[in-house]
Amino acid sequence: MEMYNMLVFFLFGVIFGSFYNVVGLRVPKGESVVSPPSHCTVCDRRLTAIDLVPIFSYLLLKGRCRKCKTKISPIYPFMELMTGLLFMHSYAIFGFSKELIVALLFASLLVIMTVSDIAYMLIPNKIVYPAFVLFIALRWMSPLDPWWYAFVGSAVGFSLLLLIAILSKGGMGGGDIKLYAVLGLVLGVWNTLLSLFLASLIALGYGAFILAKRKQKRRVPIPFGPAIALGAWISYIYGEQMIDWYLRLF
Numbered sequence: 001m002e003m004y005n006m007l008v009f010f011l012f013g014v015i016f017g018s019f020y021n022v023v024g025l026r027v028p029k030g031e032s033v034v035s036p037p038s039h040c041t042v043c044d045r046r047l048t049a050i051d052l053v054p055i056f057s058y059l060l061l062k063g064r065c066r067k068c069k070t071k072i073s074p075i076y077p078f079m080e081l082m083t084g085l086l087f088m089h090s091y092a093i094f095g096f097s098k099e100l101i102v103a104l105l106f107a108s109l110l111v112i113m114t115v116s117d118i119a120y121m122l123i124p125n126k127i128v129y130p131a132f133v134l135f136i137a138l139r140w141m142s143p144l145d146p147w148w149y150a151f152v153g154s155a156v157g158f159s160l161l162l163l164i165a166i167l168s169k170g171g172m173g174g175g176d177i178k179l180y181a182v183l184g185l186v187l188g189v190w191n192t193l194l195s196l197f198l199a200s201l202i203a204l205g206y207g208a209f210i211l212a213k214r215k216q217k218r219r220v221p222i223p224f225g226p227a228i229a230l231g232a233w234i235s236y237i238y239g240e241q242m243i244d245w246y247l248r249l250f
């Protein structure tokens with residue numbers, strides 16, 4: 001039964017992930033998420049039902065448009081797979097509980113902002129503002145202990161990122177600052193700090209890897225979004241254990 005539920009959550013995640021790709025790509029450009037229907041951005045070929053099966057279609061088409069053979073970015077099937085795994089993980093951790101709703105919507109936000117950040121290097125207000133309102137409502141329904149932890153977390157996340165932005169003179173986008181106000185609501189104070197620490201580690205590691213691989217001396221802008229998303233998810237799920245473990249070292 002448990003395995004069956006996990007599979008159902010995975011499949012739902014994959015289907016939602018397919019929609020989140022569309023949201024992440026279209027909302028920043030001010031386009032509707034329903035019209036026009038999905039099409040190849042190069043030859044305009046409208047995608048038919050068989051092209052729209054998440055992950056599967058990408059594999060079937062070997063990652064190319066059916067008509068013009070333009071390469072389709074592997075990021076899209078990857079994000080579909082990730083959403084599936086995140087939904088499954090949410091269920092595995094929280095079961096059928098109020099926090100499961102928070103977890104599923106949090107995973108959704110992280111996927112959408114990652115897609116948007118990879119595509120445009122920005123996290124649009126049209127995503128961050130509604131998410132802020134939504135998670136205030138969700139933290140009222142499924143509060144942290146104590147309840148005000150969410151709001152202090154939000155304030156800490158926002159102020160800290162603002163400070164980094166000022167000190168680094170524009171190294172941090174306005175979208176990132178506002179996003180941390182949302183992450184703080186979900187994570188609370190300590191996990192917000194942990195998530196920022198993890199995101200920095202991940203971004204540093206990834207940056208060093210890219211630099212070594214490309215042998216480029218000049219600074220290439222690296223989207224920070226995927227690192228933020230990964231850091232936020234790890235601290236959301238494992239933050240308390242990690243902090244406990246850390247404190248026991250002393």
Ligand SMILES: [Zn+2]
Pocket residue numbers: 040041042043044045065066067068069070
């Ligand atoms: Zn095409």
